[in-house]
Amino acid sequence: MVGSKMAASIRERQTVALKRMLNFNVPHVKNSPGEPVWKVLIYDRFGQDIISPLLSVKELRDMGITLHLLLHSDRDPIRDVPAVYFVMPTEENIDRLCQDLRNQLYESYYLNFISAISRSKLEDIANAALAANAVTQVAKKLDKKLRENLRDARNSLFTGDPLGTGQFSFQRPLLVLVDRNIDLATPLHHTWTYQALVHDVLDFHLNRVNLEESTGVENSPTGARPKRKNKKSYDLTPVDKFWQKHKGSPFPEVAESVQQELESYRAQEDEVKRLKSIMGLEGEDEGAISMLSDNTAKLTSAVSRDSGRQNEAVSYLLHKRSAGTI
Incomplete structure (x- = not known):
């Protein structure tokens, strides 16, 4: 029962955080008067896998999302609509984001990265905005503060392959150490409940x-x-x-x-x-x-x-x- 409540609480917090992000990083008020600001959601595969289990298409529409598109898909300019980005800060994604700035696809850009972004990549985005004369279109300052735990030496285990089998992977290898006297067959049986x-x-x-x-x-x-x-x-x-x-x-x-x-x-x-x-x-x-x-x-x-x-x-x-x- 405690585990179920904890899981529900984590899911609710994740949903609230996503809705805040989609509301231009302002707390979302349910049943608020007035029409929502219409916007475009741009995500990569990582962002799609995070959003799809938590928010339905109807909920996205209620938040003002008229279109939700993959970052690397062919997208037409919509210059009178703001865009909310939710992507991993990979080299490929940053290059495509900079290309969007140069092409002036949208009215304004709200950039949200799934993991911490390095200062060098922030500078790449800033240079692209300057080169495209799009500085005034960047709606929010990018968060330049790196997570303290990424500087921790204990995380050096993942520095060799950050996007493969490392900290951002959804399929990490698992090493199990058990006493040989433990009955291993029983834990490997299917749990006899419907969801499991x-x-x-x-x-x-x-x-x-x-x-x-x-x-x-x-x-x-x-x-x-x-x-x-x-x-x-x-x-x-x-x-x-x-x-x-x-x-x-x-x-x-x-x-x-x-x-x-x-x-x-x-x-x-x-x-x-x-x-x-x-x-x-x-x-x-x-x-x-x-x-x-x-x-x-x-x-x-x-x-x-x-x-x-x-x-x-x-x-x-x-x-x-x-x-x-x-």
Whole structure:
């Protein structure tokens, strides 16, 4: 329970920090009056992997992000819109950023680096801004203060390969030292909870799961070919009520719950169809009119409930498919 709260707290802090960055490094106030400032978000692959699990496209749009583009993609000038950059301070990225300054792609530039940037690279950016006469377009002073821990000798382990297997890598090697008397088999078994199994067994990355779907059997002169399999992606976000409720539940309980939810939805769908059929009654006597009025009220209520559960039905089908794959 403590670990879950801590993880939620870290996620919330990361989200708040990103929203502050997207709001030109000013604290974001929810439901604030007035329209947001429209802007463009420019990121590299590292920045994309950080933002995508935390902020949806709708949330980015609510923050005023009209476009979100990769730094090294072909981008057209939008000279009346500010741009927020969120990139690693690599040599290649700095060169492309300087090129953007020279080409005067945007109205102003808000530069945010994922890790500490060296003074020499800051000077490269400043020189590019001077050469392009774009000094007035730089909206915020770059943070020149280096992190103290980068000067620590203990971090020299990563100086040889800073972007490969070093401190900025998402896949670091792991060395485990254990007592030979410890039973190693048990820790290597899959945890019997839904979220852990999805992470371990399925193609799950950045809160998105990819499932294979069969498209049918192909007939050929030599006989039926194997079914084609296409991959379909689903986002497992806090909006998914079933995921939020059952991600920590034992897997057998999840399989049972998703079946119950689907049966409940189908029963409600059948009720809507039945009421629609009854609405086809014809007759002008008082009994028919009274029955029609009662059924209209019931149908309105049922359709209202049904429309609210359509997204949930899609979620239930997703979880049924993922449970079957596991």
